[in-house]
Amino acid sequence: MPRGDKSSYTDKQKRQTAHIEEGYEKKGVPKDEAVRRAWATENKVSGGGKKTGSGRKHDK
Template identity: 55%
Template structure:
């Protein structure tokens, strides 16, 4: 599933994207479309890939 550099994403974000990807595939979308939707959804929810924030 992963294309591009996903190093900036947390494990939680990666799990969320995988779950969304699998759901979209079950709905009949192509792998490309399912992946695009999965990462776009994670980005919309979290504002993009990011490591854990330091506590201030």
């Protein structure tokens, strides 16, 4: 998957990112920086795109 490809994210993650981006723009952050920060924030919260497979680590 090429860098920047958002196809592995769920619709919910994409909606949340758009909402986060709006918040940054209201604070006066430039559009491109707001987009970058919004995706970084979503990755921090959710751990990235869709996760599948039986070998995934489970945090308890």
